Amino acid sequence: MISGLVQILLFQGLGELVTHFLLPLIPGPVIGLILLLGFLALRRSVNASLDEVASTFSQHFGLLFVPAAVGVVMFWPHLKAHALAIAAALVASVVLTIAVTALVLKALSPGSLE
Amino acid sequence: MTGQLAPEFPNIYEIWVYLSGSPLLALILTLGAYQIGVIVYGRANRYPLANPVLIAIVLVAATITLIGMPYPKYFEGAQFVHFLLGTATVSLAVPIYKGLSAMRGRIAPLLAALVAGGLTSIASAVGIARMLGADSTIVGGFVAKSVTAPIAMGIAERIGVSPTLTAVFAVSTGILGAVLARFVLDAVRSREWWQRGFAIGVAAHGLGTSRAFSVNAEAGAYSSLAMGLHGVLGAVLIPLGARLLGL
Numbered sequence: 001m002i003s004g005l006v007q008i009l010l011f012q013g014l015g016e017l018v019t020h021f022l023l024p025l026i027p028g029p030v031i032g033l034i035l036l037l038g039f040l041a042l043r044r045s046v047n048a049s050l051d052e053v054a055s056t057f058s059q060h061f062g063l064l065f066v067p068a069a070v071g072v073v074m075f076w077p078h079l080k081a082h083a084l085a086i087a088a089a090l091v092a093s094v095v096l097t098i099a100v101t102a103l104v105l106k107a108l109s110p111g112s113l114e
Numbered sequence: 115m116t117g118q119l120a121p122e123f124p125n126i127y128e129i130w131v132y133l134s135g136s137p138l139l140a141l142i143l144t145l146g147a148y149q150i151g152v153i154v155y156g157r158a159n160r161y162p163l164a165n166p167v168l169i170a171i172v173l174v175a176a177t178i179t180l181i182g183m184p185y186p187k188y189f190e191g192a193q194f195v196h197f198l199l200g201t202a203t204v205s206l207a208v209p210i211y212k213g214l215s216a217m218r219g220r221i222a223p224l225l226a227a228l229v230a231g232g233l234t235s236i237a238s239a240v241g242i243a244r245m246l247g248a249d250s251t252i253v254g255g256f257v258a259k260s261v262t263a264p265i266a267m268g269i270a271e272r273i274g275v276s277p278t279l280t281a282v283f284a285v286s287t288g289i290l291g292a293v294l295a296r297f298v299l300d301a302v303r304s305r306e307w308w309q310r311g312f313a314i315g316v317a318a319h320g321l322g323t324s325r326a327f328s329v330n331a332e333a334g335a336y337s338s339l340a341m342g343l344h345g346v347l348g349a350v351l352i353p354l355g356a357r358l359l360g361l
Contacts, residue, residue, distance in 0.1 A: 101231030
């Protein structure tokens with residue numbers, strides 16, 4: 001478990017360095033993700049410790065959003081004047097995005113003949 | 115201590131002062147609320163409206179309002195949880211890597227769906243908000259909202275719109291997507307887990323990915339792939355598009 005966490009933190013740090021010095025537009029963790037992916041592709045395997053840490057994180061990914069999202073909830077009253085327009089735009093947009101993405105995938109996938 | 119008034123709680127005020135001065139209270143609050151969310155979600159058979167993250171957010175927001183804890187004070191303690199968001203993002207490389215061999219033959223449909231979904235997200239949100247009379251500051255906040263929050267804020271800065279508003283819309287979109295995805299996907303009769311997962315990831319980034327992982331591992335892997343691709347492509351293409359359209 002610990003060695004997996006160390007690997008992930010190292011790649012996170014590497015990502016932060018790349019962001020800071022080379023690619024300021026893309027956040028460090030995303031670069032870290034891409035670098036770790038490249039590393040795994042080169043090694044052609046995932047060691048057990050890394051796998052364990054990664055599956056723990058992905059199971060509870062949502063927990064990590066809570067502190068930031070609470071701030072968002074506290075911010076909403078400031079948007080009162082436009083609440084209706086904003087809520088309508090957010091809901092309709094997310095519904096349409098999910099629907100369009102799923103329909104395009106269904107239409108373009110060879111296996112899905114209906 | 116004379117022990118006249120509740121001797122077992124000699125000085126509860128001092129305990130409060132001590133606890134609120136350390137990160138402990140915010141951490142207990144955050145993890146405890148999430149734990150309650152997970153239990154309710156399990157009891158409700160993973161019904162989307164019982165989303166554990168949504169429950170935790172509501173519980174924490176209600177509690178800190180009730181006890182009069184200002185948000186910056188709460189965040190000071192909860193920042194340790196928040197920090198791990200970056201670490202968890204890096205660790206998404208593992209499920210993506212494991213799903214990679216299955217993705218090989220699907221690259222073209224995935225990319226086409228990502229572009230179609232990304233454009234739909236921007237066009238529909240901006241269009242509807244404008245139609246309903248929202249001002250240009252607010253409309254600007256919608257441009258990057260389907261991209262995961264940290265990248266969305268970077269894009270917002272580049273195209274000159276409010277990063278705070280963008281983050282608020284991005285997180286709200288994530289919650290809405292996690293809650294609504296199942297109903298929408300059932301309505302358009304999307305049946306394959308990989309397609310369902312990818313659609314959630316394009317529309318609702320990290321919060322959608324969290325929901326996808328809780329339902330099915332394959333859906334989770336595709337959702338994290340969608341989130342990563344959308345983030346990287348969005349970071350490059352949205353500022354470019356904004357410049358071409360003269361926004």
